[in-house]
Amino acid sequence: MLRFLANRVLVAIPTLILISIIVFSLQQLLPGDPALIIGGGEASPEVIAAIREEYGFNDPLVIQYFHWIGDIFRGDFGVSYRTRQPIGPMILDKIPVTVTLGAAAMLFSLVIGIPLGILAALGKGKGWDHVVTVFAMSGISIPNFWLGIMLILLFAVKLRWLPAGGFVPFTEDPIGCLRSIAMPAVVLGTALAAAMMRHTRSAMLNILQQDYVRTARSKGLAERVVIVRHAFLNALVPIITLATLQFGTLLAGAVLTEQVFSIPGLGKMVVDSVFNREYQAVQAVTLLSGVAFVAMNLLADILYFWANPKLRANR
Amino acid sequence: MTNALLSRTALAAIFLAGFSAAGSAQDLSIALADDPDALDPVTNRTHVGITVMGVMCDGLLTTDEDLNFVPVLAESWSWSDDGLALTMNLRQDVTFQDGTPFNADAVKAGLERALNQPDSQRAADISSISSVEAPGEYEVVVNVSEPSAQLLSKFAERVGIIFSPTAIEETGAADIGAAPVCAGPYAFDERVAQDRIVVKKVEDYWNADAYAFDTVTFRVMPDDSVRLANLQSGDVDIMEKLDPSNVDVVEQDPNITVEPVAVMNNQALMYNLEQDGPFASADVRNAFELSLDRNAINQVAFGGRYLAGNQVTPPNSQYYDPATPMPERDVEGAKALLEQAGVEMPVEFEILVPNRPLSVRVAQMMQAMSQEAGFATELNVVDFATTLQMTEDGNFTAWGPIGPQFANDPDAVAFQVLHSTGSRNLSRYYSDEMDALLEETRTQTDPAERVEVFHKVAALAAADEPVTYLYHMPQIYAYDSAIEGLTYTGDGFLRLVDVTRAE
Numbered sequence: 001m002l003r004f005l006a007n008r009v010l011v012a013i014p015t016l017i018l019i020s021i022i023v024f025s026l027q028q029l030l031p032g033d034p035a036l037i038i039g040g041g042e043a044s045p046e047v048i049a050a051i052r053e054e055y056g057f058n059d060p061l062v063i064q065y066f067h068w069i070g071d072i073f074r075g076d077f078g079v080s081y082r083t084r085q086p087i088g089p090m091i092l093d094k095i096p097v098t099v100t101l102g103a104a105a106m107l108f109s110l111v112i113g114i115p116l117g118i119l120a121a122l123g124k125g126k127g128w129d130h131v132v133t134v135f136a137m138s139g140i141s142i143p144n145f146w147l148g149i150m151l152i153l154l155f156a157v158k159l160r161w162l163p164a165g166g167f168v169p170f171t172e173d174p175i176g177c178l179r180s181i182a183m184p185a186v187v188l189g190t191a192l193a194a195a196m197m198r199h200t201r202s203a204m205l206n207i208l209q210q211d212y213v214r215t216a217r218s219k220g221l222a223e224r225v226v227i228v229r230h231a232f233l234n235a236l237v238p239i240i241t242l243a244t245l246q247f248g249t250l251l252a253g254a255v256l257t258e259q260v261f262s263i264p265g266l267g268k269m270v271v272d273s274v275f276n277r278e279y280q281a282v283q284a285v286t287l288l289s290g291v292a293f294v295a296m297n298l299l300a301d302i303l304y305f306w307a308n309p310k311l312r313a314n315r
Numbered sequence: 316m317t318n319a320l321l322s323r324t325a326l327a328a329i330f331l332a333g334f335s336a337a338g339s340a341q342d343l344s345i346a347l348a349d350d351p352d353a354l355d356p357v358t359n360r361t362h363v364g365i366t367v368m369g370v371m372c373d374g375l376l377t378t379d380e381d382l383n384f385v386p387v388l389a390e391s392w393s394w395s396d397d398g399l400a401l402t403m404n405l406r407q408d409v410t411f412q413d414g415t416p417f418n419a420d421a422v423k424a425g426l427e428r429a430l431n432q433p434d435s436q437r438a439a440d441i442s443s444i445s446s447v448e449a450p451g452e453y454e455v456v457v458n459v460s461e462p463s464a465q466l467l468s469k470f471a472e473r474v475g476i477i478f479s480p481t482a483i484e485e486t487g488a489a490d491i492g493a494a495p496v497c498a499g500p501y502a503f504d505e506r507v508a509q510d511r512i513v514v515k516k517v518e519d520y521w522n523a524d525a526y527a528f529d530t531v532t533f534r535v536m537p538d539d540s541v542r543l544a545n546l547q548s549g550d551v552d553i554m555e556k557l558d559p560s561n562v563d564v565v566e567q568d569p570n571i572t573v574e575p576v577a578v579m580n581n582q583a584l585m586y587n588l589e590q591d592g593p594f595a596s597a598d599v600r601n602a603f604e605l606s607l608d609r610n611a612i613n614q615v616a617f618g619g620r621y622l623a624g625n626q627v628t629p630p631n632s633q634y635y636d637p638a639t640p641m642p643e644r645d646v647e648g649a650k651a652l653l654e655q656a657g658v659e660m661p662v663e664f665e666i667l668v669p670n671r672p673l674s675v676r677v678a679q680m681m682q683a684m685s686q687e688a689g690f691a692t693e694l695n696v697v698d699f700a701t702t703l704q705m706t707e708d709g710n711f712t713a714w715g716p717i718g719p720q721f722a723n724d725p726d727a728v729a730f731q732v733l734h735s736t737g738s739r740n741l742s743r744y745y746s747d748e749m750d751a752l753l754e755e756t757r758t759q760t761d762p763a764e765r766v767e768v769f770h771k772v773a774a775l776a777a778a779d780e781p782v783t784y785l786y787h788m789p790q791i792y793a794y795d796s797a798i799e800g801l802t803y804t805g806d807g808f809l810r811l812v813d814v815t816r817a818e
Contacts, residue, residue, distance in 0.1 A: 036703050050433070082352040082361075083508055084492050090508045149540065156548035164548040165541060166534065167510075262536045262545070264510030272350060272509045275537060277700065 008301050012294050019290035024065050026286075027279050033057075034279055038081050055081075068283070078280035087281050091266070091288065097167055098265035101188060101258070102250045104181050106243065108189035109196050114239070116193075117200025118232065124205060132197060139194030144253055148187045148260035155183060165262035184261045188253045192246055199242050203235035210234075244300045248293055341529040343798075343811070345370075346542045346554040350509045350535045353492025356476040357428055357435045362720050365473060366555065369808040370531055371514050372497035374475035375403065375422070376467065378723045378805030382579070384467055388417065388477070388498060389455075398462030398760050405453040408521045411479035412502040419449035425477035426457065432488055439738075440469045443757075462758045464765055468724030472806070500526045500811070509535055527815045546571060546793055552816070553794040553801075553809070559620035559673075565793055572796045575620060575789035578807035579628055579722045584666065584681070584715035584783040585706070585732075589743040593658040594712055600780040602652035603664070606688035607681060608644035613786055616676045622787040626773040627729045629787040633766055634725045636773035649688035661691040667711040669699040677716050677785065706741045714741065716785050723806040725769050726756060733776060744781035 035051040052058050056067060071078065077087040120132040156164035162183055168176035207213060208231055216230045217223075255267035262268065266285055273281035351364040356372075359365065375389040386392075389403040409417035426447045429437040443463040448456040459466065469475070482496035495503050500523060501514035512533040516526055534551055536542040539558045545551045547568065557565065557573060566573050586594050593599045609623035625641040628634040653662060664685070668678040675696055682692040697705070706714050719739075722728045731737035734753045735745040752772050759765040776782065790807035800814045 030700075033700075033704050033707075036700070036707065047434070080508065082350070083506075084353045084490060085506075085508055093507065149544070152544045152548070156550070157544055160548060164545045164550045165536070166550065259538060260541060262510075262534065262538075262541055264507055269509055272535070272537060276350065 004305060005302065008298055012298055015294055016291060019294070020069055020287060021065070023283055023286045023290065024068060027283055028061060030279075034277065038277070072284075072287070077284040080278055080281060082276055082278060087284050090269070090281070091284060094264060094266045094269050096169070097263060098251075098254050098258070098267060100170060100177070101167075101181055101184055101254060101263060101265060102247075104185035105189035105192060105250060105253075106246075108185050109192035109246075110243070112189070113193040113196025114200050117197040118204055118227070120197065120201040121204035121208065122227070129201075132201070136194040136197050139190045139197075142190065144187055144191070144256045145260050147190060148183070148257060151183045151187060152260070165260075167263045167265070181263075184257050184263055187260070188250065188257045191253065192249065195246070196239065196242065199239055200235065203238050204231060207231045207235050241300065241304070244296065244303070247296045251289055251293075341527075342532055343528040343530075343553070343814070343816070344532040344534055344551045345809070346534050346536045346545055346551040348537055348539075348542065348556040350537075351512070351533075354495040354503070354512075355492030356473040356478070356497075357432055357437055357488075358492055359473060360436055363555075366808055367512055367514075367533055368473070368476055368495070368497070369804070370533075370811055371495065371501045371503060372476045372499035373409075374472070375405075375470045375477070376475060377810075378468075378471050380576070380803055380805055382723055382805035384471060388475075389470070392467070394760065398758075399459055401457040401459070401466065403455045403457070405455065406521065407453050409498050410519075411482070411496055411498045412517055413479050413482050413496045415479045415481040417477070417498045418452050419455045421480050422455045422477050423447045423449045424480045424483075426455075426474070428478075428483070428488065429474050437469070437474050441466065441474055462760045464757055464760050465724045465726040468726070471723055471804075501531055504530070511535065522812070525812045527813075528811070531811070543793070546795070549795065552798055553792060555790065555792055555809075557791040557793045559617040559791060562620050562791065563618060570796050571793055572798075573791065573793045574801070575791045576803045576807045577622070577629065577631060578720075578788065578790050579632060579725065579728060579805075580718060580720050581624065581627055581629070581728060581784050581787050582677075582716040582718040583785055584713050585717065585742045586713045586781060586783075587706075587709060587711050587742065588781055589709060590712055592712070593656070593662045594664065596656045596658070597778070597780050598652045598656035599658060599662060600783065602649040602656070602688065603685055603690060604780060604783045605642055605645045605649035605652065606685040606690065607783070607785075608684060609641060609785060611644075611684075612677055612680050615680060616673060617786070620791065621789065623785070624787050625777065625784050627733070627776060627782075627784060628725050628769070628773070632725070634769040634773075636770035638770065639774045639777045644684070646688045653689050660689050661686075662689060664690050664692045665712045666692065666694050667702055667705060667714045668694050668696045669702050669717060670696050671699065674716050709743070715783075720788075721790070721806045723804070729753060729769070729772060730757070732782065733772070742781040744779065746775070746779060749775055749779070 035048050035055070035057055038051050038055070056064055059067070075088060077091065079086050080090065116132045116135065120129045123129050152164050155162045162179055166180055168180045170177040213226060213231055216226045251267070254265060255270055257263070258265045258267035259271050266289070270282060270285050273285070347363050347366065349361060349363040351367050352361045353359055354364060354368055356368060359368070373387045375387065377385050377387050379385050388406055388409060390406050392401060392403040394401055405417070405419060405422065411417055411421070415421065426441070426444065429435055430441060430444060443459045443461060443466060444457055445460045446458045448458070450456060457466070476497055478491060479496040483491050486494055493506070500517055500520050502517050504513040504515040506512045514531050516529050517523060534545070536545060539556070539561070542554045543557065543561060543565065546554045562573055565571055586600055588595060609625070613619055613621050613623045622629050622631070623641065624630050626635055626639065630641070653660065666678055666681065668674055678694050678696070682694055685692045702714060705711050719728045730753050731739040733744060733749055734740060735750050749772070752768055752775065756765055756768045756772065759768055792809070794801065797817045798814065799817055802810045802812070804810060
């Protein structure tokens, strides 16, 4: 187990270094002189020169890279040139928001996707199956932002049941929190629910044909027990894998969803920072997302190792 | 039983939550199109930063909607006969939001900070100040090296917002923008970057009775349609920067009031006069101008909600020269001018266009119109930041539509663009005559005479045409019709004094 872990971590390190280099270089490729942008277009040449000096834009790229990565290892993500607030705490503020939204979206997708998938599998080729399949295809095809705007128009503007945007932390006001993330979670979770449903359906179809299901049925077990205990629990393994791997999709979806619902999470931070040319903030969030993604994959590997007896036997 | 009780409690909680949202009428929420930068009048660079500071803080003076000066923290002011000393008498019942007394020493310290702090964005605006004195507890004397016609307009803008010297001492000048303390009706309470800024009413402020709301929450919503949806759903009370193409639709909604506020700004096409080629000739530039139908551009691109214009100031301004009216579109006249200039037809022309939907729309119309007059106009649509770099390097033929966003004095929109030393003179327009006129606008303290000089500036700019002015953008606010009493400063910022919400 330890060797396996060490192996995985060792493989992750070059990936992380590569990510940091890519993140850093992407920023350099963006058009425009950052000092001019920070200066706001009305600064005098002296001010521009001072900004270049302050932010180290005059140093060679390699030096700039090592400065940047060195600061990050010391936990210093820089200071927003716009608001003068440190970026590290800003990110810390935003992580719980995106995590709450992501968890709610995941919950929504599980609650909708799994039962529908089971229903579709049980009624394969019949009416239900078609309805669910149409739902799944629409769920995957509808763009996030469009669905978001439609929901806002209906539930916030027309019916005034839910707020059109914003975020209330769960610790402050649980009901307010639920109201504020209901629509965003549905928007973010819809595509995921559709994917979940399709996976559940195919996993269930596969397992329902297995010998042990037939055996269970021939033992005279109630159909409900056969489906839940024998079929579904086994189908759950690929579903869990899918759920873990959807982390990246959630993060990417959060970028648009948070923008539409003006939710102050990491996704909105990335978009706003790009528009405001907050280079350091964009770098920091992109890098952290990359690290989180690698960490999630590592976690998935470990879970898989733990869950799959064959892997353990072969080590 | 327990279940029934639980569900009843939950229902009650939901209702309470609903009612408390409706009952908390004492918060006013304002949707902003951008996240402000540092909330410090000395280092601030953004329009939206002034919107927030304008609600929190009182300045020495302000402007009314006709750009007349209105006393606020300075009760009165007068110039010495030689125009070299401005004496201001301050209100005596004002304290900063941290309790520090607002007096002449604090104003002196504030002005000196704006002049001397290394990263001050205001120093150039007030470079004519030679010294500031505080001869009495509530009397400030500002000495200038030469008469300064635009100084008061700067005091009516960010320079006139004074921060508590105690707070600056404690927080440090570099960080005061993250925890601002000024003299004004609403004190800084909380800021969540890229999300919201909350300010809280100062109960013992001298005119606290004039402010009805306990808190004001600024919500940052860069997307136009998101801002509008939040207004329509009642989640925000006021939004700024309504997209002009949405005005017609929003005006149909009886619950929303749309208010376009005229602002002294302009959007223009700037030519690179240092580049060899046909556009080095003023005739060619004037021909291009003649090929345009500015009213049609306003109608098509902005639904007629902007103001077409041909001068640095809008046609409804007193500084607009009536003797230089906006030319009608004249394709034949444009062709005649091109012939007179002796250039090869069609005249090749490339416009560098910042990649913003409305700007591109305008540029496409200019392209189509000018082609009929003998120009082979191409558009080079580029990211805004890149256009800054390219124009700085002189790597363009013409750039636009582009221009200053707001001003409370024509100096702020004219000098930097048209004077040979102006920081925004990217046309590289060097004219001794223009320089002399612009310098005169700065030292001429007689208002009527100064208006005359600005008329001459407009006439000369139209003849030399280093810039083709296209249109002026009002600041379009939309708000819940229950909000009453909103007024605006002369440069288009919100004033919340005496604003109430009808029940």
